[in-house]
Amino acid sequence: MQDFIIIGHKATTSGNFSLNDMPGSAGRMDILCRCLNSVFFLSHDLRRDVQAHLLLLGNPNPPRVIRFNGEKLRYLNPDERSAGALIKKALESDNISFLETCSTPGVWIREANLQTLLNEFVKDGRKIFYCREHGEDIRTIAEKIKNGVFILGDHVGLTEDEENLVLEKSTHIISVGPLSLHADHCIILIHNELDRLMARK
């Protein structure tokens, strides 16, 4: 299984946002919606053996982690509004706590921060890959990134504190190509590398 953690620094943690203004008042929620599309969609199918973890750090109730599991996921369509509607529904859940609450099939929400998420993956023996410019080229380490946990930032990247935390836990810094790309585009390139790896076996 692959896991993708995407950090939305300004992404609202209230369900009271408008699907018509996700880049604005919802704090660049559109970025997280596009990442969900990239994590899960194949042509006429969903990737099943994959999870997305959206870390929402905007007001009023940060931090929130929304987990999407490809095996169980329902009601996700490719468009941004569809992803936004599932995020909104999750944020509207009653009694969000440190324990996960299921908001719709395949979607869970809880209060958790980056450190908690990373510690859980490390405890499970998972390898953590920080996706950033000037890292190792995924094409040269495709075999190693299988079953990886991939950390991606939004439009502002990671803060210094987040980066220090991730570097402490991560196995590799990886890059998808020579140019700096949006997180959702990076996810497509990571998937492609792994799809090719699986096809060769």
Added chain:
Amino acid sequence: MQDFIIIGHKATTSGNFSLNDMPGSAGRMDILCRCLNSVFFLSHDLRRDVQAHLLLLGNPNPPRVIRFNGEKLRYLNPDERSAGALIKKALESDNISFLETCSTPGVWIREANLQTLLNEFVKDGRKIFYCREHGEDIRTIAEKIKNGVFILGDHVGLTEDEENLVLEKSTHIISVGPLSLHADHCIILIHNELDRLMARK
């Protein structure tokens, strides 16, 4: 320069559609919007040496071609609604004819079909690549696809007539990987191959 032609078989050709229902009443316009994002966006920048040609074949006024030029393009943000708004504005242009009308900076609309588009590119000596499953792997022919014209279908692929037309004009059938992907994801993978090619030079 790279050119991407994306065919929207059901995409409405009236500007009277709702940005809140692009997958539904606008005829899967969301697909074309995501393709625009993939064609143009880098992190904090736009790709300049590239064009997108959306071929809209839905009711009530097909066919329409909307051309987006990266060098001149303005007002495009990464979210689907932003792309949808530029498409809507183009479709609302007065007196759409066989000659291009500029609707917003870097965006032009006209009445044209696939055959016209392909003939123009062939006349200019451009190489045409049909992106489909079971084609040649782009990684093996990266050098050849530079300055290519890439044809991609929407969720229904190409019709038999369209496919025959494209096969008659195209240099190669190309594939981006072992799995069947959405058009916007294919565009990311084509760009990455060319970015890598340019970086090696």
